[in-house]
Amino acid sequence: MEKMAIGVFTSAGAGLGASIERVKSLGVTTVQLHTPPKDRRTQGAAEEIKKSFADAGLDVTLVFCGFAGESYASIQAVKDTVGLVPVTTRAARTAETKEVVKFTSWVGAPGIGIHIGFIPEDTDSANYKDLVETTRGICDACKKVGLTMNLETGQETAETLLSFIRNVQRDNLAVNFDPANMILYGSGEPIAALKRVGQYVKSCHCKDATWSDQPGETWGKETPLGEGQVGIETFVKTLNGLGYTGPLTIEREISGDQQIADIKKAVGLLNDIKAKL
Ligand code: MG
Numbered sequence: 001m002e003k004m005a006i007g008v009f010t011s012a013g014a015g016l017g018a019s020i021e022r023v024k025s026l027g028v029t030t031v032q033l034h035t036p037p038k039d040r041r042t043q044g045a046a047e048e049i050k051k052s053f054a055d056a057g058l059d060v061t062l063v064f065c066g067f068a069g070e071s072y073a074s075i076q077a078v079k080d081t082v083g084l085v086p087v088t089t090r091a092a093r094t095a096e097t098k099e100v101v102k103f104t105s106w107v108g109a110p111g112i113g114i115h116i117g118f119i120p121e122d123t124d125s126a127n128y129k130d131l132v133e134t135t136r137g138i139c140d141a142c143k144k145v146g147l148t149m150n151l152e153t154g155q156e157t158a159e160t161l162l163s164f165i166r167n168v169q170r171d172n173l174a175v176n177f178d179p180a181n182m183i184l185y186g187s188g189e190p191i192a193a194l195k196r197v198g199q200y201v202k203s204c205h206c207k208d209a210t211w212s213d214q215p216g217e218t219w220g221k222e223t224p225l226g227e228g229q230v231g232i233e234t235f236v237k238t239l240n241g242l243g244y245t246g247p248l249t250i251e252r253e254i255s256g257d258q259q260i261a262d263i264k265k266a267v268g269l270l271n272d273i274k275a276k277l
Pocket of ligand 1: 152207251
């Protein structure tokens with residue numbers, strides 16, 4: 001795979017052929033995939049997905065976990081429902097994540113991505129310690145099949161994320177850095193945060209956003225790449241300065257024709273930036 005190969009975040013739905021054609025038409029060479037529904041997480045389905053993307057010349061660079069019952073309706077809803085942090089669903093979601101690990105190894109991607117949820121600030125709490133143990137267990141399951149576990153950024157500050165990674169003490173625990181999320185959640189200036197956690201960044205989302213007038217209370221606003229407050233050129237240059245060679249995966253969280261148009265523009269923008277490196 002070429003350095004900083006451009007990609008998109010997409011799904012491998014039942015209509016695989018159509019979605020792959022659409023991805024190819026965007027002019028990208030890599031994809032991150034949402035985990036398909038449970039009935040398509042079999043070895044057979046994974047091998048079909050692997051072959052379809054390989055035939056199309058697309059590298060699958062990460063498979064993203066998602067769970068039934070998650071809500072991104074508000075920052076509070078994320079706190080209550082997303083990832084491994086909510087206590088009542090932790091055991092079941094941990095088991096499910098380990099199924100996704102198997103699926104990912106069958107697809108041949110190098111890692112899983114996950115929104116772990118809002119990491120508790122109190123590192124002495126039983127809840128925090130259990131989350132550390134849970135994460136170790138998933139990292140160890142990943143390690144057995146040669147995968148990394150990439151934590152999506154945004155919900156916490158770079159400092160909290162850094163200290164969590166250090167407490168887990170697993171060399172395959174990594175970061176999927178989403179600069180727009182730092183703004184959307186109000187958890188810190190993205191370039192400074194990237195520099196702070198840079199050594200752990202194995203994948204990223206190229207996404208942009210503008211700050212909320214009440215950061216951390218209400219959502220900021222996602223924008224087309226280059227039209228928000230991330231500073232995408234500085235973002236890519238900072239990644240380059242950190243020695244990052246992984247994919248640049250465009251994430252645009254809208255749907256329909258506008259999503260396609262925005263992604264095409266984003267591909268052009270990233271190619272222009274890469275040419276200047
Ligand atoms: Mg993201």
